[in-house]
Amino acid sequence: DAGVIQSPRHEVTEMGQEVTLRCKPISGHDYLFWYRQTMMRGLELLIYFNNNVPIDDSGMPEDRFSAKMPNASFSTLKIQPSEPRDSAVYFCASSFSGDQPQHFGDGTRLSIL
Amino acid sequence: KNEVEQSPQNLTAQEGEFITINCSYSVGISALHWLQQHPGGGIVSLFMLSSGKKKHGRLIATINIQEKHSSLHITASHPRDSAVYICAVQKGGSNYKLTFGKGTLLTVNP
Numbered sequence: 001d002a003g004v005i006q007s008p009r010h011e012v013t014e015m016g017q018e019v020t021l022r023c024k025p026i027s028g029h030d031y032l033f034w035y036r037q038t039m040m041r042g043l044e045l046l047i048y049f050n051n052n053v054p055i056d057d058s059g060m061p062e063d064r065f066s067a068k069m070p071n072a073s074f075s076t077l078k079i080q081p082s083e084p085r086d087s088a089v090y091f092c093a094s095s096f097s098g099d100q101p102q103h104f105g106d107g108t109r110l111s112i113l
Numbered sequence: 114k115n116e117v118e119q120s121p122q123n124l125t126a127q128e129g130e131f132i133t134i135n136c137s138y139s140v141g142i143s144a145l146h147w148l149q150q151h152p153g154g155g156i157v158s159l160f161m162l163s164s165g166k167k168k169h170g171r172l173i174a175t176i177n178i179q180e181k182h183s184s185l186h187i188t189a190s191h192p193r194d195s196a197v198y199i200c201a202v203q204k205g206g207s208n209y210k211l212t213f214g215k216g217t218l219l220t221v222n223p
Contacts, residue, residue: 031209033211042199042213042214042215042216043199043201043213044213045210045211045212048209048210055208055209056208056210058210059210091155091156093156095209098207098209099143099144099203099209100161101146101158101161102146102158102211103158104155104156104157104158105155106154106155107155107156
């Protein structure tokens with residue numbers, strides 16, 4: 001079975017541009033999580049979905065960030081406009097249920113110049 | 114003070130040594146996770162536990178709910194165990210948000 005698939009693996013763009021990160025969870029998993037990892041702050045939850053519905057978005061930094069899950073097999077995280085401080089590795093994870101281990105994608109390494 | 118504290122931050126061992134990484138937390142939890150991240154790599158879930166002890170190969174995780182403490186042990190360590198080990202807690206109820214420790218960087222020398 002394929003794991004969690006994220007794209008792109010790397011993204012380099014200029015400040016002010018829109019960035020879209022994509023995630024395909026494992027089939028049958030009802031929960032999807034977006035995380036950000038930086039050297040300074042470590043891993044942080046941004047938002048998570050249950051059955052495509054956002055449940056907790058308290059970690060989303062500000063209005064420049066938005067996340068959607070239009071169907072059970074696809075989610076996006078958008079940053080508009082992007083800023084250098086958004087540079088980080090963004091991970092997507094999914095789980096069968098909320099109280100089951102999470103399976104992580106390989107991450108998207110984002111650099112905003 | 115962080116809700117999840119790990120110690121040590123860095124750990125260097127010789128191949129074959131027994132390794133212990135500690136995690137303390139200050140909130141009520143429903144579950145605790147141990148994750149592994151190799152340098153430049155993805156994140157793998159090692160254990161999820163809410164009580165007692167779990168074992169997988171050379172890895173053992175224990176948790177003491179009363180003392181709000183968990184340990185990850187590696188027996189007969191190997192250079193391929195070199196990675197960052199991250200503790201995370203799930204606070205419970207119906208919210209499955211994870212709160213993470215800063216991680217422990219383990220280096221096992223041959």
